[in-house]
Amino acid sequence: MQEEVINLKNEALAQIMEVSSFEELETIRVTYLGRSGKFTSLIKRIREVSPEKRKQAGLLVNEAKNTIVKALASQKNHLKESARAWFDPTVPGIKPAMGHLHLVTQAIEEISALFTQLGFVRNRYPEVEWDWYAFETLNMPEGHPARDEWETFFVDAPANPKFGQMVLTPHTSSAQVREMQRVKSPPVRMINIAKCYRRQIDASHVPMFHQFEGLVIDKGISVANLKGTLDYFARNFFGPERKTRLRPFHFQFTEPSFEVDVTCGVCLGRGCKLCKNGWLELGGAGMVHPRVLAAGGINPEKYSGYAFGWGVERTYMMKSGLQIPDIRLIYGSDLRFLKQF
Amino acid sequence: MNITISDNWLRDYLKTKAASSKIADALSLSGPSVEKVTRLKDDSLYSIEVTTNRVDCMGVYGIAREASAALPAHTVKASLVPLKSKSRQTFAKTVRYLKAEVDTTLCPRFAAVLIKGVKMAASPEWMSQRLERVGVRSINNVVDISNYIMKELGQPVHTFDYDKILKGKMLLRPSRKGETITTLDEKKHTLPGGDIVIEDGKGRLIDLAGIMGGTLSAIDDKTKNVLLFVQTYNPLNIRRTAMSLAHRSEASDIFEKGTDPELISLAIRRGIDLFETLTGGKAEETILDIYPNPPGAKTIALDFDFISGFLGTVLPKHQIGKALTSLGFEAGWRGKSLSVKVPSWRLKDVQIKEDVIEEIARIWGYQRLPGIIMQGALTEPLVDSPFGFEAKVKNILKGYAGIEVYSLSLVAKHEAGQGALQLANPLGEDSSFLRTSLLPSLARAAGENAGVKEAFHLFEMANVYLPRKGDLPQEKMMLAGIFVNTGFRQAKGIIEALAEELNVTLGFIPEDSQYFQPSQRLLLKCSNKFLGQFGMLETGEIYYELDMALLKLGIQPRQYKKIPSHPAQIEDITLILPAKSRVGDVIFAIKSTSPLISEVVLGTIYNDAYTFRLNYQHPQKTLTDSETEKIRGTILKILKRDFGAIAK
Numbered sequence: 001m002q003e004e005v006i007n008l009k010n011e012a013l014a015q016i017m018e019v020s021s022f023e024e025l026e027t028i029r030v031t032y033l034g035r036s037g038k039f040t041s042l043i044k045r046i047r048e049v050s051p052e053k054r055k056q057a058g059l060l061v062n063e064a065k066n067t068i069v070k071a072l073a074s075q076k077n078h079l080k081e082s083a084r085a086w087f088d089p090t091v092p093g094i095k096p097a098m099g100h101l102h103l104v105t106q107a108i109e110e111i112s113a114l115f116t117q118l119g120f121v122r123n124r125y126p127e128v129e130w131d132w133y134a135f136e137t138l139n140m141p142e143g144h145p146a147r148d149e150w151e152t153f154f155v156d157a158p159a160n161p162k163f164g165q166m167v168l169t170p171h172t173s174s175a176q177v178r179e180m181q182r183v184k185s186p187p188v189r190m191i192n193i194a195k196c197y198r199r200q201i202d203a204s205h206v207p208m209f210h211q212f213e214g215l216v217i218d219k220g221i222s223v224a225n226l227k228g229t230l231d232y233f234a235r236n237f238f239g240p241e242r243k244t245r246l247r248p249f250h251f252q253f254t255e256p257s258f259e260v261d262v263t264c265g266v267c268l269g270r271g272c273k274l275c276k277n278g279w280l281e282l283g284g285a286g287m288v289h290p291r292v293l294a295a296g297g298i299n300p301e302k303y304s305g306y307a308f309g310w311g312v313e314r315t316y317m318m319k320s321g322l323q324i325p326d327i328r329l330i331y332g333s334d335l336r337f338l339k340q341f
Numbered sequence: 342m343n344i345t346i347s348d349n350w351l352r353d354y355l356k357t358k359a360a361s362s363k364i365a366d367a368l369s370l371s372g373p374s375v376e377k378v379t380r381l382k383d384d385s386l387y388s389i390e391v392t393t394n395r396v397d398c399m400g401v402y403g404i405a406r407e408a409s410a411a412l413p414a415h416t417v418k419a420s421l422v423p424l425k426s427k428s429r430q431t432f433a434k435t436v437r438y439l440k441a442e443v444d445t446t447l448c449p450r451f452a453a454v455l456i457k458g459v460k461m462a463a464s465p466e467w468m469s470q471r472l473e474r475v476g477v478r479s480i481n482n483v484v485d486i487s488n489y490i491m492k493e494l495g496q497p498v499h500t501f502d503y504d505k506i507l508k509g510k511m512l513l514r515p516s517r518k519g520e521t522i523t524t525l526d527e528k529k530h531t532l533p534g535g536d537i538v539i540e541d542g543k544g545r546l547i548d549l550a551g552i553m554g555g556t557l558s559a560i561d562d563k564t565k566n567v568l569l570f571v572q573t574y575n576p577l578n579i580r581r582t583a584m585s586l587a588h589r590s591e592a593s594d595i596f597e598k599g600t601d602p603e604l605i606s607l608a609i610r611r612g613i614d615l616f617e618t619l620t621g622g623k624a625e626e627t628i629l630d631i632y633p634n635p636p637g638a639k640t641i642a643l644d645f646d647f648i649s650g651f652l653g654t655v656l657p658k659h660q661i662g663k664a665l666t667s668l669g670f671e672a673g674w675r676g677k678s679l680s681v682k683v684p685s686w687r688l689k690d691v692q693i694k695e696d697v698i699e700e701i702a703r704i705w706g707y708q709r710l711p712g713i714i715m716q717g718a719l720t721e722p723l724v725d726s727p728f729g730f731e732a733k734v735k736n737i738l739k740g741y742a743g744i745e746v747y748s749l750s751l752v753a754k755h756e757a758g759q760g761a762l763q764l765a766n767p768l769g770e771d772s773s774f775l776r777t778s779l780l781p782s783l784a785r786a787a788g789e790n791a792g793v794k795e796a797f798h799l800f801e802m803a804n805v806y807l808p809r810k811g812d813l814p815q816e817k818m819m820l821a822g823i824f825v826n827t828g829f830r831q832a833k834g835i836i837e838a839l840a841e842e843l844n845v846t847l848g849f850i851p852e853d854s855q856y857f858q859p860s861q862r863l864l865l866k867c868s869n870k871f872l873g874q875f876g877m878l879e880t881g882e883i884y885y886e887l888d889m890a891l892l893k894l895g896i897q898p899r900q901y902k903k904i905p906s907h908p909a910q911i912e913d914i915t916l917i918l919p920a921k922s923r924v925g926d927v928i929f930a931i932k933s934t935s936p937l938i939s940e941v942v943l944g945t946i947y948n949d950a951y952t953f954r955l956n957y958q959h960p961q962k963t964l965t966d967s968e969t970e971k972i973r974g975t976i977l978k979i980l981k982r983d984f985g986a987i988a989k
Binding site: 096097098099100101102104105109112118119121122123124126127128129130143145146153154155156157158160166168183187188189190195197199201206207208216218219220221222223224225227228229230231232245246247248249250255256257258259287289290304330331332333334335338339 | 369370371372373374392393394395576577580581597598650651652653654693695696698699702703707710711712713714715717718719720721722723726727728732735736738739740741742743744745746747748750751762763764765766768772775786787789793797798799803804806808811813816
C-alpha cells in the first residue's frame with residue numbers, strides 16, 4: 001500500500017505541474033480528491049491493512065493528500081491572470097443594518113467608567129427636586145443673588161413646608177446632600193451623571209443638558225487630592241500629556257471654589273490660534289463648604305471633601321474636538337446627525 | 342458680573358512695571374478672572390468677571406488692590422497707591438442743612454453732604470473719556486462725578502437737587518404696597534411694598550433708594566446746590582425690589598451684594614474733592630453720617646497643621662502671613678496658631694477658616710500645590726445598580742439597528758398626559774409640562790425625519806415624571822421606541838429578540854387603547870405584571886414602551902439544558918387558517934399538545950396558508966416516524982376542532 005500511495009502522489013503532482021488552466025486543475029482535484037476520487041477509494045481500503053500497520057498507512061495517505069492540496073493551491077497562484085477563474089474582491093460587503101448610541105450616552109459611559117476605576121459609586125437622584133437640595137442646603141438661602149446664575153425652572157406645585165418649592169434640578173450638585181444622607185457616614189465617593197434643566201436656549205445652551213458631579217468626603221481630603229483627581233481625569237480622558245490648572249472662583253457651596261482649565265490639545269498649553277492662551281475652560285470645582293457638610297449630617301470638624309461638576313456635552317466635545325455649531329442639534333432627532341456617531 | 346477696567350485708570354492706584362497682559366494673567370490665576378484684554382492706542386481695557394462674593398472688586402481701586410497682591414506671586418513687583426483725599430470735613434449724626442429720619446435696618450449707614458454753588462457744565466475731557474471707555478455716557482459734571490466714583494470705588498453714589506427736597510427733610514422708610522414713584526428714566530413704578538424709599542418734608546417720594554433716583558428731586562441744568570448722597574442698603578430689600586419691578590441698575594447690582602459701610606467715608610471725601618475741583622461748588626463743613634452700628638472687628642484663628650492638611654502640602658509660615666497682609670488682612674503667628682483680622686471690605690465674604698485658606702492659597706499660587714489622588718476606604722457599591730442593565734439594553738437595541746435619541750422632557754400641554762406637572766416659568770407653550778409618557782416625544786422625533794423612505798427605529802431611555810400628591814413626582818425610567826416604514830412582524834421581532842437576549846419571558850396580550858389602531862396593540866406582560874405596550878399607532882408608526890425596573894425584575898438567570906443526545910425530527914406543516922384566526926394562539930396550541938414538541942416556528946404566510954416548522958424531540962432517543970405521526974395527528978385534530986384549520 002505504501003508504494004501505491006507514493007505512486008499516486010507523484011502521478012498527481014506531475015499532472016499538476018503541467019496544467020495551464022484553472023479548469024484542468026479542477027479536473028485533477030476531482031480525479032484525486034473528489035468524492036469518488038482515487039485517494040478517497042484508497043482511504044476506504046485502509047481497513048484492509050493489518051492493524052499494526054494501519055496507523056502508519058493512515059498518516060501516509062493524509063500526508064500525500066495534504067501535499068496535493070498545497071500543490072493545487074500553489075499552482076493556482078502561478079497561473080496567469082487570463083487562465084484564472086475571475087473573482088472581483090473589490091466588490092463592497094453587505095453590511096448589517098447599523099444602530100447608533102447617542103453622543104451623550106457614549107460620553108456618559110466613558111466618564112462613568114473612568115471614575116468607577118477610582119472607586120466612585122454612581123447613583124441616581126431626583127431630577128425634579130426640592131429647593132432645599134438644589135439651593136438651600138448648598139448654602140444659597142432664599143433671596144441669595146448667587147441663585148440668579150442658575151436660571152431655574154420652577155414647578156407649579158404647592159411648596160413643601162420644610163423643603164420649599166419644587167424645581168427642575170439646575171445642576172447635579174443637588175445630589176450632594178442627598179448622597180451624604182444616603183451614605184450617612186463617610187467615606188463618600190459619588191459620581192452623579194444626570195439631566196439638568198435651565199431656562200436658556202440659544203446656539204450654545206439648551207434647556208435640558210447633562211452634568212457629571214464628583215463628590216469625595218473623608219478624613220483629610222485636601223485641595224491636593226482634588227488636583228490629583230482632576231489630573232487623573234485629564235490624562236485618561238483627554239490624553240496622557242494633558243494637564244489641568246485651578247483658578248479662583250466663587251460658588252456658595254464650595255470654599256475655596258475653583259474654575260478648572262485643561263491644556264489645549266493642539267498646543268499643549270503653549271498658546272495657539274484655537275485656544276488663545278493655551279488653556280480651555282472645563283468647569284467648576286471646590287472644597288465642600290462646611291455648611292454643606294453639616295446640612296448633610298456630616299461633622300465638618302472631622303471631615304472634609306471636594307466636589308466638581310461639569311457639563312457632559314461640553315467636556316465630550318472638547319475631548320473629541322467635535323465642532324458642533326449648534327448644541328440644539330444634539331437634542332434634535334435628525335437621522336443625518338444621529339447616524340454620524 | 343463682568344466689569345470693564347481701564348489700564349490707565351488702574352495705574353492711578355497700582356504701581357508696577359508689569360505689562361497689561363501680565364496683570365491680566367496674574368489676576369486670572371490668583372484673583373478675579375480677566376476674560377479679555379482689549380488694546381486701544383493709549384490704553385488697554387480689561388473685561389473682568391467679578392463673582393458675587395467680591396463686591397469689593399467692583400471698582401478700579403479694588404482691582405488695583407487685588408493686582409498688587411497677585412503680581413508678586415507671579416514674580417513682578419507691585420504695590421497699591423492708597424487713595425488720598427484733601428477733604429477735611431467732619432462726620433456728625435446731625436447737620437443743620439438736612440433733617441433725616443432713617444430706618445437703619447434698611448440703611449445701615451446713611452451719609453450725605455451739601456455742596457453749594459455748583460456750576461453745571463460738561464466734564465473735563467479726561468473724565469468723560471475714562472467714563473466712555475468703560476461704557477458710561479458722559480452727561481454733565483455732576484452726574485459724571487457720581488458715576489466716576491462708582492466706577493472707581495465700586496460704591497454707588499446718588500446726587501439730589503438740594504432745593505427740590507422740600508422742607509430740607511428726608512424720611513427713609515419701607516414703601517407701602519401700591520405707592521408710586523417715577524424714576525429718572527421716566528418710568529412710573531407701582532411699588533410692591535417693603536422697598537426702600539425716601540420721602541421729603543411734604544411726603545413726596547423722591548428716591549427709590551439703591552435702584553434709581555426719582556424725577557422730583559433730579560439734577561437739571563439749573564441746579565445750584567447738590568446733596569451728595571452715599572449709602573449702604575440692606576441687600577435683601579434692594580434685590581427684592583429690583584427683581585419684582587424687573588428694574589435693575591448698576592447700583593442695584595452692587596447694593597444687592599452688600600457693600601462695605603466703611604467705604605462710605607472714602608467715597609464721600611472723594612466726591613467732595615471732585616465736586617470742589619470740577620464744579621466750583623463748596624462742601625459744607627460737616628458731613629451727615631447716621632451709622633449707629635459699625636460692624637465689629639472680625640478675627641479668625643487657624644492652626645498651621647489645619648492649613649497644611651487642607652491644602653495637602655506645607656507652606657512656609659512667613660509666606661502665609663505675607664499673602665494675607667498683601668490683601669489687607671492683619672496676620673500674626675503665635676507658635677502654630679495664626680490669628681487673622683479681616684479688613685472691612687471682606688467682612689461679608691471671609692467668615693470661616695476655609696475662606697482664609699483660599700486667600701493664602703491663591704496668592705501662594707494654586708499651580709504650586711501638588712496633585713495626589715486620595716487614599717482610604719471605598720464606599721460600598723450600590724446594590725442593584727441600574728446602569729449596567731440600561732447600557733446593556735441600549736447596546737442590544739443598537740445591535741438591532743436602533744438609533745438612540747435624547748428628546749426634551751418638557752412638552753406641550755396636549756402631549757403631557759393627564760395630571761402632568763406644569764412649569765411655573767416655562768420658556769414657551771410647547772415646553773411647559775413634564776412628560777408622563779415618551780410617546781409624543783418619539784412621535785415628534787419620527788416626524789422630524791418625515792422625508793426618509795427607508796425603515797428606521799428610534800429609541801430613547803428617559804424618566805417620565807408621574808405626579809404624586811404632596812411629594813416629588815415618581816421618576817420612572819422608561820424605554821420607548823418608534824419604528825417607521827417597518828412591518829409589524831419586524832418590529833415585534835425586535836422586542837421578542839430583546840426579551841430573549843435578556844432572558845425575560847414576555848407575554849403579549851391584545852388590548853385596544855387610545856392612539857393605537859384597533860386590534861393592533863398589545864400589552865406586554867411578565868409574571869403577572871404589565872410592563873409596557875407595543876402596537877401600531879393611528880399615524881402608521883409602531884410604538885413600544887417598557888418600564889425598565891420591571892423589565893430588569895423579569896430577568897431569569899440562564900439555566901443549562903442538557904444537549905439532546907439524538908437529533909430532532911424536523912418537519913414543515915402548512916395549514917389553511919380561516920379568516921380572523923390568531924396565529925399566536927395556534928402556535929400556543931401546537932406547543933401545548935405534547936412535551937415532545939420542542940420548537941414551533943412560523944415560516945412563510947401565503948394568503949391563508951401558514952407554514953410552521955416543528956421540532957419533535959425526545960430527550961433520550963430518536964423518535965420513530967410512527968411516533969411523530971401520532972403527535973402530528975393529535976395536533977391536526979385539535980387545530981381543526983379549535984380553529985377550523987385544515988392541513989394542506
